[in-house]
Amino acid sequence: MKKEAFSPSFKTYLLIHGAWHGAWCWNKVIPLLQAKGHKAIAIDLPGHGQDTQPLPDITLEDYVQAVVKTATDQQGQIILVGHSMAGIVISQAAEKLGPQKVQALLYLDAFLPRNGDSLFALVEATLQRLTSDSRRPHLVENIIISHDHKTNWVNREMAAQIFCHDCLEEDKAFALSRLSKEPIAPLATPLHLTDQVYGVIPKYYILCTESQDMDKTFLSTHVPCQQVYTLSSSHSPFFSMPEKLVEIFTGIN
Structure with missing residues (x-):
């Protein structure tokens, strides 16, 4: 695993969960970041976790505005971290917030x-x-x-494996008991991103090489990144190896 030099300076991390998840997925990561002297905030996107907005009505803009609101409430710059689906959310949020607010974008096995x-x-x-050497993409088939084609969810019998x-x-039990449905509209909405804003914000990618949902090697190269890290982890390193994950987080300058 490649590493950047550790920076002891204070950082604010805004952690955004992926589809079907909630802020609860960062429970092991937050105290580790705080122990290193940083601020870590995880939010429930609309319709997830403790948020009760009706799922069929939720749009990508709803997701983005939730991130923008929390980000603007913080003093100074932030590092936006997006897991999986949240890659699209933090990207569109960064376009709205701009490089003066967003220090870096960190994509955790994300789109x-x-x-x-x-x-x-x-x-x-x-x-x-995907090639014959790629890991089998278990997620799409499950x-x-x-x-009404407004929400989806993951086959419960395969969720732990995926x-x-x-x-x-x-x-596993903690996560499986909390997985929720996901609105489809945010997933089908094209993003509006510019070279002048989104394009100039530094981007970092963490590729989970043992993930069973989908091999994201292609995605890690889809947009130029300052650094691509690898973790020999499932799609949930925030559970399986939170210390190594935080080591990467805090190594980003």
């Missing part, structure tokens, strides 16, 4: 977009680039779509 991409388009592009096969049994 890394260009202008005009939607999450669905990135999934399709990723699947087209997504169940509601009859997200956290290398995690402790207690962490």
Whole structure:
């Protein structure tokens, strides 16, 4: 695993969960960041965790505004961290917030977009680039779509294998009991990103090489990054190896 030099200066990390998850997925990471003298904030995106907004009505803009509001409430610059689906959320939020507010974007096994991409388009592009050597993409074949095509969820029988096969049994139980449905509209919405704003914010990628949801090697190269790190982890390193994850977080200058 490649490392950057550790910077002892205070940082604020805004942690954004992926699809079907909530702020709860960062429970092991937050105290580790705080122990190193940093500020760490995790929010529930609309319709997730403790947020009760009706799922069928939620848009990508709702997600983005939740991030923007929390970010603007913080003093100084922030590092935006997005897991999985939240890669598109932090990207669009960064476009609104600008480089004066966003010190860096950190993509944790996440969807890394260009202008005009939607999450669905990135999934399709990723699947087209998988080779015989790629890890089998278990996620797509285990997504169940509601009859009204407004929400989806993951097959419960496969969720542990897809997200956290290398995690402790207690962490698997914790996560599986909290996974929720996901609104489809945010996943189908194209992003509006510019070279002048999004393009100048430093980006870092953490590729989880043992993830069973989908091999994201292609995504780690889709947009130029300052650094691409690798973790021999499932899609949930915040459970399986939080210390190594935090080591990467705090090594970003």
